[in-house]
Amino acid sequence: MDFAWAPEDARMKSDAAAFGRERLAFDVGALDRDGTFNHEGWRRAAEFGVLGLSLPRRYGGAERPLLTTVQAMEGLGLGCTDNGLWFALGAHLWACAWPILLVGTEEQKERYLPSLxxxxxxxxxxxxxxxxxxxxxALRTTATRRGAGYVLxxxxxxxxxxxxxxxxxxFATVDPARGREGLTAFLVERGQPGLHLERTVxxxxLRTASMGELRLDGCEVPVSQRLGEEGAGLPLFAQLMEYERGLILAPALGVMERILERCVRHARERRQFERRIGDFQAVSTKLVEMRLRLETARGLLYRFAWLKQQGRSAMLEASLVKLHVSEAWVQTCLDAMQVHGGQGYLTETGLEREARDALGxxxxxxxxxxxxxxxxRMMGL
Ligand SMILES: Cc1cc2nc3c(=O)[nH]c(=O)nc-3n(C[C@H](O)[C@H](O)[C@H](O)COP(=O)(O)OP(=O)(O)OC[C@H]3O[C@@H](n4cnc5c(N)ncnc54)[C@H](O)[C@@H]3O)c2cc1C
Incomplete structure (x- = not known):
């Protein structure tokens, strides 16, 4: 394994962190309270280029290695406290743009990837x-073949x-009787008749990443909007989940680093019993465990990205990354609240928001x- 970045990518994490601190310094408390999608943050982050960083040049990307996107995402998590924003960016990139790159037709790639x-x-x-x-x-959404297309x-x-x-x-099934073999993916555009946003939940x-329920009611999609072969939905889902599980939490590495720095500062400054609270082993141990979790999470995630860069399969590694980084992020947030005592429990310090974001x-x-x-199962059990 070699995590050496090309000279032009070496500063990506620190650049993204600086960008986050300067250009994504929103009142996240207010956005969180309102549950508002951060349109302006999205526009600025997209302008920074994080979404196209690892997409091919011919589709409007910068064609940098996956590890460079990981660095950019990690930097955003470090510099920007709007976790919902980077979660929205990640869902867009790994669960929509990436599957098009993986199995889309040339026409679909040219049509969608540059704008994504x-x-x-x-x-x-x-x-x-x-x-x-x-x-x-077990999904029940159906895609019934009709003429030159499907009805969802x-x-x-x-x-x-x-x-x-x-x-x-x-994702829908072209034939419920075919079970897993019936699953098929489709690209559905906003405004396509029959696609309804039922409600925003x-x-x-992660309240600045908006979430909705969709109803597909006689939604007609042409064959050209099918993503991958008919019946190939489950392997595609597995493929896209490999990337999503392995990479969507890259910004959480930056978040954990940011929280750890804050806790170390607090443990140095806060005095009780005429000593810095960091002098109490019960406190310092928490910070050491945070550091250990961060380093192991980072190692696992970088290794996953490196494996994918080599074109290797990394299904097991993807699940390990997802499991470890999410659990590490949650525990880091809970420990950070504890180390801050009553301050950690207040809305105004933002630590309770960090914990709410992590739990998802x-x-x-x-x-x-x-x-x-x-x-x-992958270990043969
Ligand atoms: C913030 C957020 C964003 C999301 N974004 C998307 C999105 O963009 N698109 C999308 O399609 N979905 C999305 N989801 C949905 C998410 O993928 C599902 O919530 C998740 O897969 C779990 O499904 P479920 O909620 O139906 O829980 P269930 O499957 O009902 O599980 C309930 C409980 O049972 C456990 N359980 C179930 N099966 C087993 C098993 N075999 N062995 C052991 N335990 C089991 C689960 O671990 C869980 O604890 C999102 C969810 C969240 C919270």
């Missing part, structure tokens, strides 16, 4: 349904970016239980 790379189109991904969460193969019928929930999306990757954390990561892109189950 620039962030002028917002992407989303709709797999989950009321009866199909962890068990994605069904309901999708928990769609990140759903309320603001211009393009959604929708409010959630505990144990659920999206497959729960921690599902990651453990996948790893166990």
């Amino acid at each position: 790379a620039r962030g002028v189109r917002v992407g989303s991904h709709a797999m989950t349904e009321p009866e199909a969460g962890s068990d994605v193969a 019928q069904g309901r999708k929930i928990f769609v990140t970016n759903g309320p603001v999306a211009d393009l959604t990757v929708v 409010s959630k505990m954390g 990561s144990r659920i999206f892109s497959g729960t921690s239980e599902i990651q453990r189950d996948l790893v166990a």
Whole structure:
């Protein structure tokens, strides 16, 4: 493994962190309270180029290695406290743009990738349904062949970016009797007749990443909007989940670093019993554990990106990254609150928001239980 960055990429993390501090310094407390999608933050982050960094040049990207995108995302997490913003960017990139890059036709890539790379189109991904969460193969949305296209019928929930999306990757079955072999993906554009935003949902954390429920009611899509082959939806989902699980939490590395720095500062400054609280081992141990979690999380995630850069399969590693980084992020937030005492519990210090944001990561892109189950199966159990 070699994590040496090309000279032009070496400063990516610090540049992204500086950009985050200067240009993404929003009143996140207010955005969080209102549950508002951060349109201006999205526009600026897209302008910074993070969305197209690793996409090919011919589709409007900068064609830098995946590890460079990881650095940029990590820097954003370090410099910007709007975790919902980077989560929205990640969902767009890994669950919408990336699958088009992986299996899209040349026409689909030319049509969608340049605008997704620039962030002028917002992407989303709709797999989950009321009866199909962890068990994605149980989905009920149908795609019935009619003439030169398909008619989509069904309901999708928990769609990140759903309320603001211009393009959604929708999974449906072309034949429920075919079970897993019937699953197929489609590209559905905003405004396509039959696609309805049923409602915008409010959630505990990551509140600046908007989430919606979609209803597909006689939604006609031409064959040219099918993403991948008919019946190839499940392998595509596995492929896109490999990238999503391995990379969507790259910004959380920066978040953990930011929180750790804050805790170290606090432990040095705050005095009780005429000593710095950092002198108490019960406090310093928490900070050491934070550092250990951060370093192991970073090592796992970088290694995953490196493996993908080498064109290697990394399904098991993707699940390990997702499991470890999410759990590490949650524990870091809980410990940070504890180290700050009563201050950590106040809304105005922002630490409780960080904890609310972190908790969702144990659920999206497959729960921690599902990651453990996948790893166990890949270990031959
Ligand atoms: C913030 C956020 C963003 C999301 N964004 C999207 C999105 O953009 N697009 C999308 O399609 N979906 C999205 N989701 C949905 C997410 O993928 C699902 O919530 C997740 O896969 C779990 O499904 P479920 O909620 O139906 O829980 P369930 O599958 O009902 O699980 C309930 C509980 O049972 C456990 N469980 C289930 N099966 C097993 C098993 N085999 N072994 C052990 N334990 C098991 C789970 O771990 C969990 O604890 C998002 C969710 C969140 C929270």
